[in-house]
Amino acid sequence: xxxxxxxxxxxxxxxxxxxxxxxxxxxxxxxxxxxxxxxxxxxxxxxxxxxxxxxxxxxxxxxxxxxxxxxxxxxxxxxxxxxxxxxxxxxxxxxxxxxxxx
Ligand SMILES: [Zn+2]
Numbered sequence: 554x555x556x557x558x559x560x561x562x563x564x565x566x567x568x569x570x571x572x573x574x575x576x577x578x579x580x581x582x583x584x585x586x587x588x589x590x591x592x593x594x595x596x597x598x599x600x601x602x603x604x605x606x607x608x609x610x611x612x613x614x615x616x617x618x619x620x621x622x623x624x625x626x627x628x629x630x631x632x633x634x635x636x637x638x639x640x641x642x643x644x645x646x647x648x649x650x651x652x653x654x655x
Contacts, residue, residue, distance in 0.1 A: 572609045572631060579606055580633030584626075588640045589614070599644075607632035614638070621645070 585606070592602035595611055604610040610631025615624040623644055628635045 572607075575607045575609055575632045577633045579629070580635075582606075582634055584635040584637050586639050587636045589638045590640055590643065604629040604632060604634060605636075606634040610634075612636060614641075 587605055589602065592605060592612065595601040595603055600614045600616075602612045602614070604612055607629060610629040612627045612629055614627055616622070617624070623638070623641045625638050625641060626635065627638065
């Protein structure tokens with residue numbers, strides 16, 4: 554097993570010299586529709602996805618703390634590409650844990 558094949562979460566959080574040239578380059582691009590379910594994750598965390606455009610930045614899905622609904626709009630923290638999630642319903646399905654019966 555090759556250790557180098559597994560990118561760690563931290564490798565996305567720190568912009569290295571190669572990635573810094575990507576900073577903000579797609580910020581003026583039109584918003585693209587993406588399916589959250591089809592994005593690659595940075596790790597086990599469902600809420601951190603690899604940017605499908607620059608493949609180096611992260612999309613950090615935002616959740617409203619009171620309504621628990623996720624924001625459809627997101628943007629890459631590196632290249633600035635804006636995305637619109639078309640399939641977030643699957644994250645918002647009520648579960649027994651979130652809404653316990655009394
Ligand atoms: Zn990006």
